[in-house]
Amino acid sequence: MSWLVFALIFWLAAWGCNIALANSRMGSSTAARIVIPVIFGATILVIWEGLVRGFGISPAILPAPSAVGQTFVNSTDLLIEDVRQTVLKGALRGYLIGAVAAFVVAILIDRSPFLTRGLLPIGNFVAALPIVGIAPILVNWFGFDWQSKAAVVVVMVFFPILVNTVQGLREADTMQRDLMKTYAASYGQTLIKLRIPAAMPFVFNGLKVAATLALIGAIVAEYFGSPTRGMGFRISTGVGNLSIDLVWAEIAVAAVAGTTMYGLVAWIEKRVTYWHPSQRGRAKS
């Protein structure tokens, strides 16, 4: 019971602390930007720990964060090996191949209005499909190692990026295009100086969605067959033999890896699309 009370008090204290921090003069500093989400996250962990201990929940159902942390420290080598297999080999290679391919195809089909009209509805449609379902087929085709995982990731990220890029390339409005025409700009010049920069907010929208998809794709593909390493492999065997704490440790690693990928894309976006209202508004406040 005392654990529950402690968790509740900690929650209220952290909440008040965050409100005070955000509204104080330090509110917009970099330190506050880091400290506030950290406090929020810590609160959730403390409540989780409190609930598990307070109600005496079995570790086979929901292990306490402290137990997960213990496992995390004890099996670092294993986790690093899994990250190398799933994130660096499967997800990252697939993501890069898929993103470059989608961008190139988008620029190519943009030259032909006929192809754009034909491919955009189909691309939109395919982007909406539950593509993870092809994981068993691609594992069957490309074997158990990282190639099949990268292939799943390529297919998953290709269409969201393609659709967003094609849509973005249409974003420059008539006035701006006319201006380029009065400058006697060629197709290539208009593309590089006006249309690709104008498309960037859309491209990055697609890239950010794809960044989160990539890891899911790589992990799901491992459920259908993988060498005896990799995060998906470890999770599926961990659920099977009730080492739930190792599963949670893998989930934590996956969260860190995915966030790093997303954060990298968002960081680049901020530098590329600093002129967009959504970015300007945030910089000012």
Next chain:
Amino acid sequence: MMRNLIPVLTVLIGIVAIWYLAVAPMNIRVSLDQAERAGLQVTPERAVERRDVSSWVLLANNFEHAGAGYSLDRPRLPTPQQVGQELWKTTGAMVMKGRTWSKRSLIYHGWITLRSTFWGFLLGTSIGIALSIAIVYSRVAEMSLMPWAIISQAVPIVALAPMIIVLSSQIGVDGRGFPKALISAYLCFFPVLVGMVKGLRSPQAEQLDLLKTYNATGFETFLKLRLPASVPFLFTSLKVGIAAALVGAIVGELPTGAISGLGARILIGDQFGNPLAIWSALFAAAILAGVLVTLLDRTQAVLLRQMGMRS
């Protein structure tokens, strides 16, 4: 719509043509193995020797057996025709025989998946919109929630799925519908959240200043400027969201040993080495996604036209 028909059809015909051409090299090994077992002449003769030869060489040397690749029972890549037949056999043909809700009918499995998708979509969209309003208006919410919303999407929900089922049965919620909807909502809220934050922030500084000169309250600014300005962003996100919800429902069926639903069909097809079942379930899921997204797309076009925005 009609303007796009001919280009779309052209591209579709191109895709189907490439698909048909790809069947021959993809299936050549399987059809050669069958031909060998039937006692026909094959070069190279043994399966072990064929393993190191590329599919293209095999195809060139055994061109007379390539045709068999188009009518295999368990092909590596089925032809569009085979997938279509399997799809018809498990949907239309079942309806005509009056067995629409039979356990072998994809309509039954699709309905199971659709139900979870719908509840997950409703839940996820509500959460996404509520959080985006909180984030745009409250600095505390933005600073504490936004990083975690992003991290939440990096967590492989597939791994959590079995645990969500264990936990929900512990709390006393029975059936697989609820955990699947929860997984759907988990995948669906994020695109809505990101799109709505962008949409609610999309009014330019001058527009906000104008409303200030009108002496508009914060709530009026929200209702008359921010909310309408966010509608195009909302619908774009909703289309992503409903697709994500469907992915969530299917993914929720994959690792949990479910026996009904489109994801379960894919899983069972994989376990029993029945590629046609996988492909037909995939296409059923695709058709379902297409119908859902098209419905939202039409709504968006009508709504934006009535609001006087370009559609």
